[in-house]
Amino acid sequence: MADTNGKDSAGRDPDSVAAALSQVGDRWTFLLLREAFFGVHRFVDFQRNLGVARNLLSERLGQLTANGILERRLYQTRPERHEYRLTDKGRDLFGVTVAIMRWGDRWLSDTPPLLLTHAEDGGAVEQELRCADCGQVLTARDVRYAHTNPP
């Protein structure tokens, strides 16, 4: 980012990256979210698709539910079965998920194994940062940061 250096960040308040990562900064958690965006809702499907241990899966689904990112719903009563659905807060992580996927496409694979397209016209999905005022597409060099409560 422009106009910053090490000094400015001394004693930084916990910011939103840290707060967000405490809720989603875990590889399994993120893979669960990806599955949820793909339309997976049930324990057995998460387990099969990710090859994750039951106790680990159960623990991560519980955390995501406790954090209001997934919602647990009864879909069958005999025997009782629940499914997990994205809440608004969870659905709002789509941009993050796509940003990570696209970075992986650019730097970690020759052919992106999964293609994301606009359903209506088949156009490629691009993630970008844009200035809400002038509309310019922004890179790290165009961005300044400021504490709302300067330390």
Place this chain on the structure above:
Amino acid sequence: MADTNGKDSAGRDPDSVAAALSQVGDRWTFLLLREAFFGVHRFVDFQRNLGVARNLLSERLGQLTANGILERRLYQTRPERHEYRLTDKGRDLFGVTVAIMRWGDRWLSDTPPLLLTHAEDGGAVEQELRCADCGQVLTARDVRYAHTNPP
């Protein structure tokens, strides 16, 4: 995403989210990246800003360097001192970092502790998904996914 269900994802190939998370899917790694975008380059500054243990910091910086996200450069010879700079691959994670920060702003804090603005005109920095063809801003519901090599 539109038109998907659990069935489609059986036997999913490792995709770019999984690949990317194997390189950056860790809370400390991400916080280090955030610091690097803030202009922090030196071991002592990372350590002070994050309050992270030396061995953990050293291990994470080593991983990021091995993965080509940071570059280790000599900046002083007596005694020998190195600093860590973002590579192109690392700088390209800015969109991901901002996406996570903005999500945290929306859902985890009343007042965003850190404001990102366009340096030139002070406009807010917005992260969005857009169709490369028609230019429409996209949500999860507008997006289809397809395997490049159907399983």
